Amino acid sequence: MKVGLVLEGTYPYVTGGVSSWVHTLIINLPEFDFEIYYLKPDNKVRSVKYEVPSNVIAIHELNIFGDFQPKISGKVDFDPLERIISEISSGKAIESIIPFAIEFIEKNTGKSIRKMLKTRRFWSIMVKIYENFFSERGFTEYYWMIMNLFLPVINALQFTPDRCDIYHVPSTGYASLVGINGKVIHGSPLLITEHGIYHKEREREILLSSWVPDSYKPMWVQLFRIMSMIAYEMSDLLTTLSRKNQAYQLKLGADPEKMIVIPNAIDVDAYSLPKEPHEGFIIGFVGRVSRIKDLKTAIRAISLVKEMIGQREKLKFLVIGPADEEDYLTECKRMVEVLKLEDTVEFLGPQNVKEYYPKMDLLLLSSVSEGQPLVILEAMASGLPIVATDVGSCKEMLYDRDGQCGIVVPPKDHFSMAKAIVRIYEDNELREMFSKNTRRVVQKYRLDRMIESYRKIYLSLIEKRVPSIS
Template sequence: MRVCILVEGTYPYITGGVSSWVQMLIENMPDIEFDVVHLAPWRWNRPFSYKMPKNLKRIYEYLLFSCDFSRSKDSLNEQEIVDNVRQLIALKEDRSHFFARVLRSVAGKHLDWVLQERSFWNFITEIYEKYFPQEGFTGFYWTVIGFMVPILSAIQSLPPKADVYHATTTGYASLSALSGKYVHGGKLIVTEHGIYHREREIEITKSSSVPEVYKKPWIEIFRLISETVYMECDVLTTLFEKNQLFQLELNADFGKMRVIPNGIDVEKFSKIQRTEHDGFNIAIVGRVVPIKGITTGIKAFDIVIKEVPNSKLYIIGPTDEDEDYYSKCVGLVRRLGLEDKVVFTSRADVSKYYGMMDVLLISSVSEGQPLVQLEAMACGLPTVVTNVGNCAEIALDPDGQSGFVVEPGDYVSMAEKLILLAKDKSLWKTFSENGKRIVKEKYTLQRMIEAYRELYTEVVKGGWNRF
């Protein structure tokens, strides 16, 4: 069997989250051959963050903002393509079925050149005059190009022939996966860690660089892509049941839907020995990027330090993905006078730090089902998490609470819970023991790998609907 995993801007360059999940899948199914298609807005000038498993045959890299305007050798009619887009915009309902037909007709073919054609120019001037006449045309033109280029690039990013295309988002990676399904055959599995269209909606709504008038159309584009992918995939999996409610909002077929929780190497993390240390050490594990809410965690720690003076905050993760945000975090630490109390480790092996930590803090504004939460539980660390993704359900498991839950951005409540765990040793021990037990019972790597292996086998045989 050959499986092609499709990702956006993550594996093999970015650590944690989806990347760790991809690495675990490939490493633990050595009898299956894998390819990876990596779509990104730019060429990465950094080494791989993972050692390539032997059964990972090749990594294909495609750029989402790289255009080749030479005329296509494919016998495509640009007027027909433009007319299809015009009709798609005009449709009031059943857009996903129409969009799927359009995608099937152009899958894997070179499309960039269409943007240089007279018919496309006539189309965008028509849209401008009808919907956006009050906006400056230059800004409108480049906004449209910004919408179109990554979509066209993804559609023409044809993956290699495979038995299964396994997309990790319903965004650009899923468009490439659909091209593979349409051109080469094979089955399409989509696994959403977080709900892509909702994450993009939050991102676009909060963006200061996107004019308000263009936000709704851009959000609708991502919703249309997700709805179409839900319709066209063979199986739609996610990590926890709450995500399925958001998938059903876009008409996902419940008969295709599966929940496969994340899993970790419980034995590996449970063997990490706690080291003797002074004070109370708090860990934030993750990339130093806005979605992780690092500034919120720092503000919470500023309150903690006043009640528990011998505390330290370790921010364990890469600092080079958003240099402006990292500088903002460092500046906040300086303004609060916490330079000797907050440690940025940069990229690091987190297993070397867990033993000296007392609690894991997840301050994120968006998550799926964080592997770091499961890892911390296996190490016996209580958690304080925000009410995003599956964090709360894990921390408040009915079979045993392993942490506290607060709302995103509420650094005061975050601090209160951290202080309580620092002072109440009995509560700390209860959460620690519950966490170790829950993760061992429900979130093992073996269970996760067996579930995906069975899914791959059944979907290829055409028997997936028996699940």
């Protein structure tokens, strides 16, 4: 049995939580073959970051922003697209256009959608949108903004995967369009798994961006919402990591009848290591050095912690993980110098974290966006108290009904972060209680439970294979 995994910017070329999850899934389901469809943002040659398992039988790549013109034909049916424009022009809610968007996909999958950009009918639609919504902007700017908006969508819709028994997409967005192609053309079931909520993450990026003029930002945000709504509607099953994520999915019309929560998981026993004696109080940061992990807020918090602790004990802050953004790493190192923390903060790069968890006294997670961080589970298995920002399912994990495992603080609030760290540092009983609770609560996130859940889902979906239209 063959599973088509459609991945956007993750495995096997980029490390991180989703990539680790994918790798773990593949190696623990050896009875399935996996064919990977990797969507990338450019034509750069990337090195593989994982030892690809033998049951990965092929890796296909697509530059979704590139000049992708496959040898396919077929005249595009414009009718659903014109209905979409009519609904938007009438001020209808985006929910009203989803049926027409799905109709457009179902009627045009496997056709050369790229060619429609050169037709008079498409040009007429472009002009109508401009006159209704963007006439105060220059037309040339508008044209290229529309092209940048829709090029990756068109490329994804033209990228037809090979026949697989099931398509599994760990996100919505562009990758989900490829999975939908597979479902429509080959009649194979589609499983969507969301770690973070894709449209929320893209919305945050767009609103903070400088390259998208303010007039166009609502259009970009709506596009990603629409893609999520289409993916939710066309999926046969929708899994996510937490109840909090489900709430976001339900707001966009996901069907509760096909929703399942399957938490992240780790090999708990592999991280249940004895503590190692060490000097001072050691705080660990484990993750990619990138803006979304917000290491700068963590560094500011460490500076305050150092002031609060004073000379009582030597403080160390270990930053473990690769630098996804070199310029951001440089900024973080500069901040360390400005705050005079050179003797406190150590940038260790990628390391075997199992060698460091036993040396730590606390894990700090400062992200502005997360799904269900594996590093929290690893730290829990190691018996570490945790201070984490209130993103993704962090609160759900740390404030478990069977025991509190740490303290959750608002994102980008280094004062609250520092106070939480000092509270744990100063209260030995609290620290011990958190440590005991983490080892107990993490048993709910055992790897064998997650793997068995996906094994059952794969087999169930394959047995109920939907009819093929090809």
